[in-house]
Amino acid sequence: xTNAPSGLLFAGLPPGTGYGNATRDYLALLDNEGIxxxxxxxxxxxxxxGPDYYxxxxxxxxxxxxxxxxxxxxxxxxxxxLFHTPREFWPKLRAAHPVPRTLIYTTFEQTVLxxxxxxxxxxxxxxxxxSRFNFEFFRASGVEIPMWVVxxxxxxxxxxxxxxxxxxxxxxxxxxxxxxxxxxxxxSRKAIAASIEAYLRAFGPDDDTLLVVKTGAHDHVAKQPSAxxxxxxxxxxxxxxxxxxxxxxxxYGQLMALVRRSDCSLSLTRGEGFGLTIAEAIxxxxxxxxxxxGAPPEFLGKDYPLLVDYAMIAVASEPTDGWADxxxxxxxxxxxxxxxLLRWVRDHREEAxxxxxxxxxxxxATCGPLAVKTRLLDALGDLRAQ
Numbered sequence: 001x002t003n004a005p006s007g008l009l010f011a012g013l014p015p016g017t018g019y020g021n022a023t024r025d026y027l028a029l030l031d032n033e034g035i036x037x038x039x040x041x042x043x044x045x046x047x048x049x050g051p052d053y054y055x056x057x058x059x060x061x062x063x064x065x066x067x068x069x070x071x072x073x074x075x076x077x078x079x080x081x082l083f084h085t086p087r088e089f090w091p092k093l094r095a096a097h098p099v100p101r102t103l104i105y106t107t108f109e110q111t112v113l114x115x116x117x118x119x120x121x122x123x124x125x126x127x128x129x130x131s132r133f134n135f136e137f138f139r140a141s142g143v144e145i146p147m148w149v150v151x152x153x154x155x156x157x158x159x160x161x162x163x164x165x166x167x168x169x170x171x172x173x174x175x176x177x178x179x180x181x182x183x184x185x186x187x188s189r190k191a192i193a194a195s196i197e198a199y200l201r202a203f204g205p206d207d208d209t210l211l212v213v214k215t216g217a218h219d220h221v222a223k224q225p226s227a228x229x230x231x232x233x234x235x236x237x238x239x240x241x242x243x244x245x246x247x248x249x250x251x252y253g254q255l256m257a258l259v260r261r262s263d264c265s266l267s268l269t270r271g272e273g274f275g276l277t278i279a280e281a282i283x284x285x286x287x288x289x290x291x292x293x294g295a296p297p298e299f300l301g302k303d304y305p306l307l308v309d310y311a312m313i314a315v316a317s318e319p320t321d322g323w324a325d326x327x328x329x330x331x332x333x334x335x336x337x338x339x340x341l342l343r344w345v346r347d348h349r350e351e352a353x354x355x356x357x358x359x360x361x362x363x364x365a366t367c368g369p370l371a372v373k374t375r376l377l378d379a380l381g382d383l384r385a386q
Contacts, residue, residue: 107273
């Protein structure tokens with residue numbers, strides 16, 4: 001006799017991306033609540049689905065990536081499946097894991113969803129999104145199924161286990177150096193070049209400043225190594241303020257140590273469905289200068305004074321990187337305004353830290369474990385009712 005369906009099947013990417021890091025933290029929340037979860041780990045480089053997929057189920061069992069998690073991988077008969085992956089994985093996962101009800105957790109960063117995404121979402125039983133920003137644009141684009149806003153989990157530093165410090169910070173950092181960090185892949189949406197340009201307009205070669213750019217080895221917009229793109233930007237400016245590129249991998253503890261040492265985190269993103277890197281910087285006590293459009297104002301507060309002015313532009317108006325769907329609009333940050341905010345933070349460091357303290361209160365109320373747990377369990381509870 002088959003047991004009645006119960007519990008949750010959770011499929012997600014491994015840590016190292018926004019999707020994967022959020023999956024890790026949701027699994028920890030569910031584990032703390034004692035909810036039975038069957039984890040379906042996707043692994044980068046897995047051959048299971050062939051070369052058209054950059055991740056797929058692991059061909060061998062993998063341990064959970066949550067400490068002490070009670071995650072099952074064998075005979076559980078789940079009532080609900082939660083697929084926390086990009087769109088291209090949904091059909092494969094649904095075919096492999098038929099359950100009574102299937103829920104999608106996803107995000108988007110533009111004003112209009114592709115109709116392919118809308119049709120696919122409407123074939124499922126519900127969707128979770130990390131922001132009200134997403135909720136409104138999903139509905140306006142034609143998503144009709146039940147929806148819940150469930151932010152990503154941002155854990156206050158005091159609640160985190162001690163992180164391994166980095167082997168060393170960039171050697172150019174002196175005791176009084178004003179450090180600006182830019183973190184993210186070099187994609188159209190992240191606008192890494194715009195952030196670098198804002199820094200170079202804000203400071204000159206005689207300023208004791210350093211921009212640390214933590215990105216991947218490849219510029220997906222210009223289709224060349226990131227180091228070449230940075231050299232080209234610097235070449236257009238002559239003598240410039242100092243810049244340090246990190247294109248290799250950093251452990252999470254190393255990255256957070258860099259963010260904590262930064263006097264400012266800069267993100268002139270075109271749009272964020274949530275903005276996990278921004279939220280993590282605030283949680284570490286680092287002032288963030290970021291584009292004033294998208295989801296971040298929901299956890300920063302609409303009166304947060306370090307939001308950058310912007311103009312809306314068509315996504316298709318710029319060179320594509322192959323990642324973003326060329327539909328709808330997103331935001332182009334005002335580089336000169338960002339430069340002026342950088343100078344203000346440099347000259348008013350204590351005031352900037354006070355701004356962060358107020359933002360942290362808003363962040364905990366919106367994205368702390370208790371707030372997120374309540375929303376997540378509400379969504380799952382509705383879907384578990386058979």
